[in-house]
Amino acid sequence: MSEKYVLQMNNIEKEYFGNQVLKGVSLSVKPGEIxxxxxENGAGxxxxxNVLFGMPVIHSTGGFSGEVIIEGEKVDIxxxxxAMEIGIGMVHQEFMLVPGFSLTENIKLNREITKDNPISRLFGDSLKFLDYKKMNKDARKALDTLGINIEEWVKVAGLPVGYMQFIEIAREIDKSNVRLLVFDEPTAVLTESEADNxxxxxxxLAASGIAILFITHRLDEVMEAADKITILRDGELVATRKKEETNVGELAELMVGRKIEVTQKDESNKEELENREVILSIKDLRVDMPGEEVKGIDLEVRKGEILGIGGLAGQGKIGIANGxxxxxxxxxxxxxxxxKLKLNDTKEALKSGLAFVSEDRRGIGLLLDSSIEHNIVVTTMQIKDKFLKKFVFFDQIDTKATRVHALKMIENLDIRCTxxxxxxxxxxGGNQQKVCIARALTLEPNVLFVSEPTRGIDIGAKKLVLDLLVKLNKELGMTIVMTSSELAELRSICDRIAIISEGKIEGILSPSASDRDFGLMMAGEYRKLHSKEAL
Structure with missing residues (x-):
């Protein structure tokens, strides 16, 4: 008897204008399987x-070859x-939420529950009222499944990106006919604790019989969650493995075709670093950032160091640089x-010698529909009046200077582009992140804040971005403050790491400190335990 599959994609091939991007890829997913x-980005x-979901870009460019089978029946989506009508749901990497709507309204969008009223009974269903009681109940059930304790009536606008991702997921699991869920980089905007949740x-969800396709770059999560793993490289199927047959090292090599080794921080200059001048001094900083509130921190950053800021979800680490x-x-x-820096004034912060690479590169960090060269120089044009030709009544962009500088940045940062x-x-994603860094560097800052620099990019691009930060620090002596949810990355390149818990600094550790100390600080238990030991 043949095995039952929710999804089978057999020998899928696709080309765009003579460039073959899928080369005979096959994939099968069973009910209840993750x-x-x-x-890597560009692997296919x-x-x-897009083939599975019948996206217009597939059909408008000649379609594809191969077959898609849903629960034993060949389909032409x-x-x-x-795709949604036959029970396929997708949680997108890029949010598709209405900011002015509540959580409930976003979760139930296009699937609203209505109720009769005297007017609708006379003039028809179009005049029915929304049944918020039932919709809130459904939304609450979906949010509780994900462990999200935000009230369902709260507006989406202003929520941290991590919470927005959970709302996207809640919307999909609220649907009644879902049999296959595709998670496209669902943890890319989540911290470690949110990702665990x-x-x-x-x-x-898998235990209830729903099949899950989990697209991610975080290999530790793959080993934690997946039953089976398929690896693509350059449009080809490289391997399919059961979780128990592989490990993180092999998966990394299969993905990129080479061993990945993040640059390890040299701690030989530790004593010399401790004697350097304090370039940035933070005293009793409080930041009112929803979901990442900072509740009074004191911190000193030394010239020429890479200072890491880590911590669990919602503890305030993201709020420091944003504040x-x-x-x-x-x-x-x-x-x-x-x-003294003037707070609550972004322009003044930039003029003072600070630069910022945001954790939300697509929402804040980039002008997505502008060119690479315009993105690189736009902030410096506004803050320092550079890359401009001055005329009596107006200014005009200096296209020659912009082009020369952009080409230099593209070469220096190895931005892969046309x-x-x-x-x-x-x-x-990795090259977009490099453009964000190029724009910040163009300001020639004294201190560079980088928030979640490897969020949502593949393992090969992660190494390139981290190595770039180390290079900037070593060769230019740049002072870098790096906020990250990836503790291993902080430990690989930072001189010191400040752990934030409940909006305050739990402690500052050397990257070579024990896993136990890092774990205690992340859990907010380090100071409590050591105060007891002192007694």
Whole structure:
């Protein structure tokens, strides 16, 4: 008797204008199975999912060859609407939420529950009222499945990106006919604790019989969640493995075709670093950032160091850089080279010698429909009046200076692109991140804040971005403050790591400190335990 599959994709091939992007890829997923799909950016994962969902880009460019089978029946899915009608759901990496709507309204969008009223009984169903009581109940059930304790009536606008991702997922699991769920980089915007929560939720969904396709770059999550793993590279199926047959090292090599080794931080200059001047002094900083509130921290950053800021979800680590850069209401005192920084004023922060690479590169960090060269120089044009030709009544962009500088940045940062005029939307996640860094570097800052620099990019691009930060620090002596949910990455390149718990600094550790100390600090138990030991 043949095995039962929810999804079978057999020998899928696809080309765009003579460029073959899928080369005979096959994939099968059973009911209740979590099947991970791995591959670097450009490996073919997105195109394969576009085929599954019947995206217009597939059919408008000549279609594809091969077959898609849902629960034993061959299907010809012509649109995402058809995919949803047969029970395929997708949680997208890029949010599709209405900011002014509540959680309930986003979760129930296009599936609203209505109730009769005297007017609708006379004039028809179009005048029925929304049944918020029932919709809130459904929304609450979906949110509880994901362990989200935000009230369902709260508006989406202003919520941290991590919470928005959970709302996207809640919307999909609220649907009654779902038999296959595709998670496209669901943890890319989540911290470690949020990701753990999501994985528990995925396992619960799988236990109910729903098949899950899990597209991710985080290999430890694959080993934690997946039953089976398929790896693509350059449009080809490299391997399919059961979880127990592989390990993180092998998966990394299969994905990129080479061993990945993140640059390890040299701690030989530790004593010399401790004697350096304090370039940035933070005193009693408080930041009112929803979900990442900072509740009074004191911190000193030394010239020429890479200072890491880590911590669990919602503990305040993201709020520090966002507050100092004036993106959220802040109080306290920040001194840059002894000069008091004006808070709540982004322009002043940039003029003072700070630069910021946001954790939300697509929402805040980039002008997606502008060219690479325009993205690189736009902030410096506004803040320092550079890359401009001055006329009596107006200014005009200096296209020659812009092009020369952009080409230099593209070369120095190894931005993989067709040229400086390419739209940033068309770049891979890793190269988009490099454009964000190039824009910050163009300001020639004294201190560079980098928040979640490897979020949502593949393992090969992660190494390139981290190595770039180390290079900037070593060769240019740049002071870098790096906020990350990836503790292993912080430990690989930082000189010191400050762990944030409940909006305050739990402690500062050397990257070589024990896993136990890092774990205690992340859990907010380090100071409690050591105060007891002192007694």
């Amino acid at each position: 099947h991970a799909l791995l591959g 994962k997105s195109t394969l999912m 012509k649109s995402p609407k058809e 999501l994985i528990r939720s995925m396992k619960k 100092i850069m004036g993106l959220y209401e802040s109080t306290g005192e920040v001194l840059l080279r002894g000069e 040229g400086p005029t390419q739209l940033t939307r068309r770049l891979s």
